[in-house]
Amino acid sequence: MNNNLKNKNFLLRLLGDPKYQFISIPIFAIICSLIVSAIIILIVGQNPLTAYKGLMQGAGILAKDKYASFQGQPTDFMETLDKMTPMLFAALAVAIALRAGLFNIGVSGQMLIAGFVATITIGYSRQMSPFLAKPLVALIGMIIGALAGGLIGFFKIKFNINEVVSSIMLNYIYQYVFSYFINTKYIDPVTRQSRNIGANARLTLMQMEIGSYKMRIPIFFLVAIIVAIILYFFMNRTSQGLEISSIGFNSDAAQYAGIDVNRRLLHVMLISGALAGLAGVTYYLGYQPSILPKSLSSIGFDSIAVSLLGNNNPIGIIFSSFLITVIDRGATYMRSAAGVEQEIAALMSGIILLFSAMGVYMRQKFAALLGKNRMRG
Amino acid sequence: MLNNIIIDGLSFALPLLIIAIGGIYSERSGITNLALEGLLGFGAFCGGLFMAFLSSSFTAAQVPVYLSLIVAALGGALYASLFAVLCVVFKANQVISGVVINILSVALTGFLTRQINQNFFNQPSDKFQIGVFPRVSVPFLKDIPVLGGFFSNFYVFEVIILLLLAITWYLLYKTRFGMHLRACGDNPQSVDAAGIEVNQVRFKAVLISGALSGIGGMCFAYSISANFSPTVYMGAGFLAIAALIFGNWRIMPTFVACLIFGFARSAGNEIGKAMKLSSSFFDLTMTLPYVLTLLLLIFFSDTNKAPRALGEIYDKGKR
């Protein structure tokens, strides 16, 4: 009994202490989500443990029972990292905007426009040297993404249009307009997608023989990690980062302090858009070789979950983007291994998102509970 | 051609309107509602599920389509209660909650549709058959030149929506509840001081918002195709938000905004057809409502006055 009480107190201390909450609350949210998802899987009549094991196997964290030739756990794992790369960029795009109080829900659209422009400019120029083509793809992706992000910022500061509404409108506009161009000019009649880009321009190296495996190598994965670290430093340790946070907390006070709020907001949207652009090219000219018309990548939306789960902290986001990617990537294998519909992956991300959104409330609640406990004891 | 523009325009504008009115209820009470898209989808899912079960157990061709609207309303309200719990009870950020609700709605309905089709109907499908909603014309009036389009070949749900328009207008502007709701969006402290529970009013407002969105979503499901499928998430919820902002959070101006969107869309399609352009061209005309929204916002967002307490979390303890 006494022991039980002690355990309870220990848990409360972990969850209630503001010092540890940055890590304890997201983990608590994840555990809650796993439990809820497990219940759903049980209701559907499958074994959640088998399902979760299937997820891990599919993502290359655990070994599958058997592999095809040249395949193995490392190949799966590298593919997971390949998919994680755009996710990480996209979540960083959401995070920096959110730091300034802006909700960049237009990441998907910015990814699409960056990916499309890079595809038709560099992706189809097969003669170009890969050493020129790949950096150019990244550069074009960044610039186009920055412009698309900047447009939203411009609408916000010039016309006072809520960034959420304008991003959503632009998402639809990009989606339909590029669908028109893809369908009329760049369509591959078999796949019903845009024609594949050349290997010279692709940011993922395919079928690389390493040891006994043939695997993907996402060349921008390390770049994404480095960008996350730089961004962490920028947001927390520089005067510009301080200005951005000030605007996010209280833009009136930021203006009063002499910060040029509009200019900073525009900067933030340019950076956010550039990151989204990198997500776009690492997705449409990396993980994939082509663009599916009339659709937006779900990465743009999942990245909101990733960013929330990572507390908008670039380092936290490295971990949360890994987690969400594992769920996403493992779902296909889980379906065959455990017989749970693939859609459960999206549902799991959604549930994690739901619990993350309650994070602020949980922080205060647990802190208050802890305070009460301390007062009594 | 003019008739087609009117007929298609109305069948798009009116469901949009009912969703936008849902948004007005929520936002006038002070709750920013970006969740409309998710609410309408979940409502349509419930209506679709209802129809799928009915049509599998009853052979009769005439399953009660009207009932499906009620089920959709209930489903929308049920799902909206999750949104309300998030931002009224848990006091989470309303914008974030709205986005969460949308993402979860797509995921949840996608998963459930597949799972239910698998388990109960033994078919791998992401759709529910929902049947056809009756269309009618008013004799004589339909033959009036130009205006005849307003009276011909319309869905019965359009009449229901107009009826709901009257009811929601009455409720918001003429009753005690409506007065309390509008006061909550302006100065919740004053509402509290008058002995009215702010969070209760807001909770109800969000539920109404869900019910109306659910109806709108179901109507879209009928008018897009005879299915419930993920295509119901085509952005109508966000268009509705644009419409209500453009309509200055008031019902009648929002009605006008919805009509503009509807007719812009149908006119684009008809012109495309008339010019015998390829089907890809419709991708371009599809952008019309969104482009129009952006343009309208550029020109009008300055003169707009959002409810004063919109997005403000109400905490009784804090005074």
Added chain:
Amino acid sequence: MTEEYDYIIEFKNITKKFPGVIANNDVSLSIRQGEIFALLGENGAGKSTLMSILFGMYEPDQGEIWLRGEKVKINSPNQATELSIGMVHQHFKLVENFTITENIVLGIEPQKSVLGLPIVDIKGTDQKIKDLSHKYGLDVNPTDLIEDINVSTRQRVEILKMLYREAEILIFDEPTAMLTPQEIEFLLEIIKNLQADGKTIILISHKLDEIKQVADRCAVLRHGELIDILDVKTTSTQTMANLMVGKQISLSLDKEKNDPGKTVLEVDNLVIENELGIEIVHDVSFVIRTGEIFSLAGVSGNGQMEIADAIAGLIPVKSGKIKFEQTEITDFSVRDRTELGISYIPEDRQRFGLILEMPLSTNLALKSYYKEPFSRNHILQDRVFLDYSDQLINKFDIRSGQGSATIVRSMSGGNQQKAIIAREIDLDSKLLIFVQPTRGLDIGAIQAVRERMIAERDKGKAILLVSLELDEIMSCSDRIGVIYNGKLQRVSDADLISREEIGEAMMGVANNEQ
């Protein structure tokens, strides 16, 4: 209607605790039917908490409330209303986009039936409100929107709200804080009328003169405890003040005649429009010289806050010029103005002055974080922030839980204000703008801020003081400008203008001599 009870309200041993504070400690009070009973005390003395308990907004931790000889439990404002208790809150609780009638009936709306449907009957009630307002001399136009009426009319709406609910016990929480002297007179007159009509009135205030003028008895609260109950007629204001603060205090401010030098700020024909394009400041001109305090007196909402904002660069001007030491700065950015030498203590300290979510050290460097030594090559130097912050905390006696690391939101209002004042004064600017610098502070803190302001003047700073408190204007200024409806009504040396003349100018009464 005389019953068997001696007192209409009795508080018996009321105790109310909030985390970290005891707001009321064993307070017992009895109030007679038909008297004007004042509650006197500093901010945080527990006056408002006690009244909130009576009005059903808080539940006491211990103690009982007796009403008309019976023990009652009041759980909500609704129940208080049923027991015919009404309250005018310090911050008015009015819905801006509703009419006066709609606000008055909110919560107890009269209904009529149209086509069998219940409809809130506003039109039919307008006349009733009109009659009620005539009866007590509270003239209002029932169909006006709240957003279009001024502070004193809003207060009348709040009083009408109580009367419409047939309240017999009327609580006024700091009712005169925002009013001109004439409006205060008018309000006190209304309060006496209400008393003559048989109402019982509780007046929460820290203004001794008013209490002296209207109240019959007065309870003094300090740190949540009842100190004494006084018969107002036989007690001096000095005694009341001493009891309220708990020590001998001086009610006057030592200030020597100033010695103004050259012009620091020159405002020429300033015109400002609000967001809706309506002109709210018309053609205002004045100068401020070194070593003088120039004040803008006026009722809230007459354009004075906008003038301060415009000088600081927070809002644009429509036309006119602002010159700082002969440099025209009309189009300068906020930062350029700060660097030239303008400090600004804003009216709304939580909205503008501070970033509540950030630590005290960051807030104290909010206007210098980007400069050496706080930042080197754009990289923040934490050590410098902390050292600087510790230094200001000592110099200005800022109290906070965890020193420099304290998140500002958790600090008391008084200490938040001290932090802003410390930061702005330490910028060593040539011009200091003080807007409502003592709002919400204790008498002791008020005195300290005013002394600090005068000390800065004596160091040769130019000071613009914008205040709604006439006392503050009278005791601190060297020259006074009175603003009404966006126009500078008159400018005068402080010793050449009387309180009454300022009051008249504040209400727009034309000055014949000019």
